Amino acid sequence: MIRSLRSSLPVYIIHLALALIVLLPLAFALVSSFRPLDEIYKYMSPVTWKTFWPSELTWEAYQSLFTERGFGRTLLNTFFVGFSAVVGGLLLGSMAAFAFVYFEFRGKSALFLLVLLTFMIPFEVISIPLYSLVNQLGWIDTYAGIIVPGLANGLVVFLFRQFFLELPYSLIESARMDGASWGRVYARVVMPLCKPVTVSASLLIFIQQWESFMWPLIATRSKEYKVIQVALSDFITEYGTYWNEMFAAAILSVIIPVVLLIPLQRYYVQGIANTGSKE
């Protein structure tokens, strides 16, 4: 016991130092979110303990977020959009990757190259034709308009493909020998072995949705569809910035995904390695 503590002590020290670097800028945001607006800059410089400790604690910013700015609705929207994107994106991405790994067909490499191409182009370049297209489909100002264009995601296909390549092929072969259909192989054999990568892919999709900004802004015009990043940008105005509300919203925007991640972590230690199927 003591020996293991001693050997892991340096690891803890490194972890604590890294955590400090990562969290320091956010400490400032956290403290500022509890300050009245006109106090934020007062203690910013020179840096003293007051920079990181509010002299007067107030919930003003958080209150205003939920009462005046309707942040609750915004959060619900973002979740709805995020979860739809994750469910749809996982399904589409893993299925396509499955086909790329287990089926042979002509033009596979070329097709896969096209898939890679889809995430090498910035959104800004495709925004104008994409807007025209979604407009023609009649999806402007609907949830479909925000969600559907992002469902098929080249990066997710790529991620799953890299992982499927790692799986021992004998598993699939024996399942096929037993007469399992491809759908069964996918749903019952392959996917259950892929929990860590599924968690990674979910995070990837969720974070992409969580961060998406320009597209939801262009694709919708009603307040009902407002998502978190659009709301966040409202705090910087022509005349001054609502720092305290901006930081409060930023803190909320951080806490939520992190809280979601914590329970998902146990799947990280449930890889194939631990099931003993990989030798």
Added chain:
Amino acid sequence: MRSKKMLGPLLLFLLPALTGLFLFKLYPIGNGILQSLYTTSFLTGGQSFVGFQNYITLFQDPVFWNSLKVTLLFNIIINPLQVVLAFLLALLLNARIKRIAWFRSIHFVPVAISVPTACMLWNIMLSPEQGVVNSILAAFGLPEQPFLGSSTQALGSIIAIASWKGVGYWALFLLAGLQEVPASLMEASSLDGAGRWRQLIHIIYPMMKRPLTFIVVSITTANFLLFSPMYILTKGGPENSTNVLMLESFNSAFLYSDLGRSSAIVVILLMLTLTAVAVQFKWLKASH
């Protein structure tokens, strides 16, 4: 396995994603690439075909060459840096110690913060007017630095900010991959006295090749396209030292009313990215 029955499942698996990709990604991309061969005529309001004129104009433009230089410099530094840091962080986060879940979550925090907010925070941290970082430097008796206000430090500052935000994210993907390295293998080698370094090179690295390929390619494409920190923090300055190609493309489309130029830059950027990715695929495949 040798009947037409195969076609059904194949289409079933592939079609949904492909339809989406073609409709919402590849079609607009093709549209964008074609745009680089056109120019807008302000008199008629229409588009006229100009062949490769947009590219020729670009190649004669010193602004383009400067941006190309900045883009290459930025990527040559940031990509290897982020890959190595992400790998090291993943190894650290894989340590079997108590409360490791907490540390993993901490590194996820910068991921969840939006780029504009992250930029605002770091702008305050790095402020030349007694910002937090400068105060720390001063406390150690070091001279204060201009950071984003200096043409020699701005690009480096942006690399630091982008890595602060990105490394934890990429490390999580590697962490998922590390779960697949059997614990018995790692423990056995550390017990029989194999140096940690050799363990890394000979046991972990080969098993991590596919997850590594994924993050190397993702990091590279993400960084070639990265421009919002420059847009928010420096607008490409000071003295154009952070004016990456993507920022120039964005400006061409939305400030300079020049969609043709914007698309031509993106096509060149795409060529660069594809070249880099092809090299990486080769390299990660060849070195066994």
Added chain:
Amino acid sequence: MIKNQTMRKLGTWLAPLLITSTVLAGCASGNPTPSANGQPESASATGKQEITFAAYSNYEKPLTEAINAFEEQNPEIKVKLDLAPFDQLMETIEIKLSAKSKDVDALFVDSPLVMNYSVKGYLAPLDELIDGDAKQKWTPAAVESVTYNSQLVAAPMNSSSQVLYYNKELFAKNGIPLPDENTRMTWEEVVELAKKLTGDNVYGFSFEQISKAYQMLALSDSLGVKMISEDGLTATGYSNSPEAAQAFQFYGDLFNQDQVSPKIKKEESLDYFTSGKVAMYLATNQNMPKIRDSGMDFGVTLHPYFAGKQIATPTGAWNLGVSQFSEKKEAAAKLVEFLTLGEGAQIIFEVGGTLPPQVELLDAIATDPKYEAFPDSILRIAAKESLETAVSRPMTPGYLEWESNMNKAFDDIKNGAEPQKALDQAVSIIDNQLKKYKDVAAK
């Protein structure tokens, strides 16, 4: 791997699929088919016409009130507000209008963008759509900025002007007499004062829009510099003239030689002033409520000028336009007219508190006793300046090209670059970009 010859047929299967999807997409990009374009016209269902108004999110409150009044008067029209934050409004409008979307009917137009939108064919001329003698009802500077090819292409909604705010406490602490509200100081005097006020974590002076052309132009305008050629296509010899360099040398000195201004970003400047880190603050009239609410003891005086040179103050405005691609231009114009000439203008002024461009409202400010007392008197100062000393921005279809490159040069000068060199570099880039407008040069 599963090898299968029949799988080769996949190519033949996939090819038509890919072609279909591309063709589908291709159709969508072409001329809209009536069925696909079936935006449910609410007109058919309820007899109501719905118009979309692309606006800046900060004006949500006054606009909502004004629109409610509008809908009451025009029960057949329903207005949908499409709000975007300040930094992205221009981008969203650009994406929608360059896609020739019918999704935008009325829109916000920043003054310097009037010409650019006009050459790109985004704006419908308003002459036939709104009241004939509208032009007499706005200030001449406002009318000038919304006219293109002697046609009215937008309508001014509000305006702005700058005053010099100062922190009375910091003046008292240094034993400096307060500036007089009605005496215009010269820049030289301002710098002298600023030097005395600088020290101990306090800076003497700051601009609000640091390194932004909107405020920087007041410096070159005071020296009588013309920033761009008559046809709006050449910046070389204008924006980098020796007088321009002199004006911006002054700007750079504030940061580097005299060190009386903090090297911060525009988003931070107001907070530096309200937390007592800046003693004098040159900023828009619109900042008054925030400064007042911060509880500080402050005063104002007039915008400075260079000794012996011209008096020039910045101005800028939000205008409203009607999209050329709209199918409901008349309804949209009705809204624009209501907001810029009718009752809506009154509501925007009262609820939003911004400086109006309507002569009638400006006259009211000059006589209404409500604006006698400080700090509401700031609006009266601003009104007077906007009528007498305001200089509008350079007229060129490439204003954004000019502005974004000049802003970069201003920021480099702030960071210590040599002004002449920074300006020379900017104008060569600008001229290169302005070439594309040579067919539609400013008249």
